[in-house]
Amino acid sequence: MAFLSETFTAPSFYLFIALLMVPIMLHQNGAKDLKENSGYGFMQIGSIYLALGGFLDFAEETTYGAFLNDLAVGHFNIDDILLVAIYAPAILSIGYGLSTWLPDIKHLSEEIERRKTAENDLIDKLQEIEHLAVRAEEANHAKSQFLSTMSHELRTPLNAVIGFAEMLRTDYARDNLDKQDEYQQYILHSGQHLLDLINDILDLSKIEAGKVIIDYNRFDTADLVEDLIQFQHIHIKNKNLDIHVANEGFLIISDYRVLKQIGLNLISNSIKFCEEGRRISISLSQKNNHLELIIEDEGYGIPADKMKSIMEPFTQIERSYSRTQEGSGLGLSIVNKFTQLLDGDFILQSEEGVGTKATVIIPLPYDPYDWDPGSDNPSVL
Incomplete structure (x- = not known):
């Protein structure tokens, strides 16, 4: 112890x-x-x-x-x-x-x-791989949707061209000038529709492949608006649409071809989704060295749940099996990509049952009054 x-x-x-x-x-x-x-x-x-x-x-x-x-x-x-x-x-x-x-x-x-x-x-x-897998699945779904849509869009006008061309060869058509004119109109319309579809696909493929080269040139916006309306004149007339233009005309330096393609796609969409007699407004203005193109219509409008996906390639408002309007579903996607090529912004606003407002804002960095077409370095504003 x-x-x-x-x-x-x-x-x-x-x-x-x-x-x-x-x-x-x-x-x-x-x-x-x-x-x-x-x-x-x-x-x-x-x-x-x-x-x-x-x-x-x-x-x-x-x-x-x-x-x-x-x-x-x-x-x-x-x-x-x-x-x-x-x-x-x-x-x-x-x-x-x-x-x-x-x-x-x-x-x-x-x-x-x-x-x-x-x-x-x-x-x-x-x-990232999971995200890419989701995008790949979405792309695969879009491709399937595109093939489904195109199979209908291409076959219908092709069948019309072939069918009416065959009817022109019948004795009934040879003896009836009115019918000949009617069949030719059908063939012309179907051919134009086919050309529009193919142009959309080629435009998108060129953009995706980086093959579109911006070519700056000087032009008047009044000429651009005139071209846009003239190119869609038949469709405007057939639907009796009221076209309102707000443009006094001014010189700019940009890519005329690309701007024309942007405008045509937007106007084509407005015409397609407007009922007869409705109004389409086209506005061109210059603000703070930017070109502002606004195309507003009183068409069906875009549902709110479709606004996020509407500018994706091959996306359309209606389902392929219930569609009432022609088109590839590439128009807005092409507008968005062309706008990005010009370093601009594309803003889409729409309300179902009221109409759609598309705004394209393109920078104008060059002075149209101090520009040499043969120079690689036009004067910057």
């Missing part, structure tokens, strides 16, 4: 227990989580020496270890012996171990961080 009493009342006992726990924990954690090397071994040895020194310090304070106080080597007593033989080597061993072990731990930490970064990159790549 006396020994136990001495043990639990001696402060050096608790120091010994604390020092003893160090090599034990190093051994256990080293075997599980920590990186072991020569430096780690020196740390273990040094910590064992410290524990041994702590034990001897504790022992000399007990009755049974009192003889240690009488130990001496020359002029050195037990405390000097412990300092020189145990504590100093232990501290040196631990110091050397730390200097060797910690850099390896740092490298290990960096490797763990690198692997975490690589893991995060992999997760990002997987998410």
